[in-house]
Amino acid sequence: MAWALLLAIILFGLSGLVHVRAMTLVMNGTGHAPFAKPVRFLFALYSLATAHIVEVGVYALGFSVGELMGIGGFEQENVDTFMDVFYFSLVNYSSLGLGDIYPTDHLRFLAGVEALNGFLLISCSASTIFLVVTRAKE
Numbered sequence: 001m002a003w004a005l006l007l008a009i010i011l012f013g014l015s016g017l018v019h020v021r022a023m024t025l026v027m028n029g030t031g032h033a034p035f036a037k038p039v040r041f042l043f044a045l046y047s048l049a050t051a052h053i054v055e056v057g058v059y060a061l062g063f064s065v066g067e068l069m070g071i072g073g074f075e076q077e078n079v080d081t082f083m084d085v086f087y088f089s090l091v092n093y094s095s096l097g098l099g100d101i102y103p104t105d106h107l108r109f110l111a112g113v114e115a116l117n118g119f120l121l122i123s124c125s126a127s128t129i130f131l132v133v134t135r136a137k138e
Contacts (some may be wrong), residue, residue, distance in 0.1 A: 004071050004106035014039050017119045020131040022051030044132040044134040048125040052093070055121065059114045060089040063107060070109030072126060076100075093118035115136040 026044045063085050067073050079085065079101055088101040092114050103111045 001027075001106055001109070003069055004066065004109050007062055007069075007071075008067055008110050010060055011110070012113060012117050014058050015117055015121065016059065018054050019051050019124060022047055023124060024130055026132060040132050041129070044129050048128060052118075052121065052125070056090045056093045057086065058087040059093060059110075059117075061109060063089060063103070066107050066110060072103055072105035072110070074107075075104055077101040089114065094122070095119055 026047050029043060031046070040123075060082065064082065074088070079088070084101070089099075090105075091098050094112050095114070095115050095118060
C-alpha cells in the first residue's frame with residue numbers, strides 16, 4: 001500500500017503541475033492579446049483539453065508502472081496495450097467510469113485518486129474558461 005500511496009502522491013502532483021502551467025498559459029496568453037472572444041475561448045479550450053490529455057497520459061503511465069511493480073493489474077485479460085490502459089485512464093479521469101476495465105489490488109486506490117484529481121482539474125478548467133470568456137477585452 002505504501003508504494004501505491006507514493007505513486008498516487010507523485011501522479012497527483014505531476015498532473016497538478018501540468019494543469020497549473022496550462023491555466024497560466026491560458027490566462028497570460030489571452031490577457032493582453034487583442035483577440036476576439038471566440039478566439040480566446042478556442043485557445044483556452046484547446047490548451048486546457050491538451051493539458052487534460054497529458055494528465056490522463058501521466059496517470060496511464062502510473063498504472064503501467066504500478067502493474068510492473070506488482071501492486072495491481074487489470075481484471076480483464078485483453079488489457080495488453082498502452083492504449084487500453086490510456087483508455088481506462090481517460091474514462092476514469094473524467095469520472096465516466098464505463099466499467100469495462102477493472103483495476104485490481106492497490107491500483108484500485110490509484111484509480112480513485114485519479115478520479116478525484118480529474119474532477120478537481122476539470123473544475124479548474126471550467127472556471128478558467130469562464131474567466132476567459134467573461135473578461136472584458138483589454
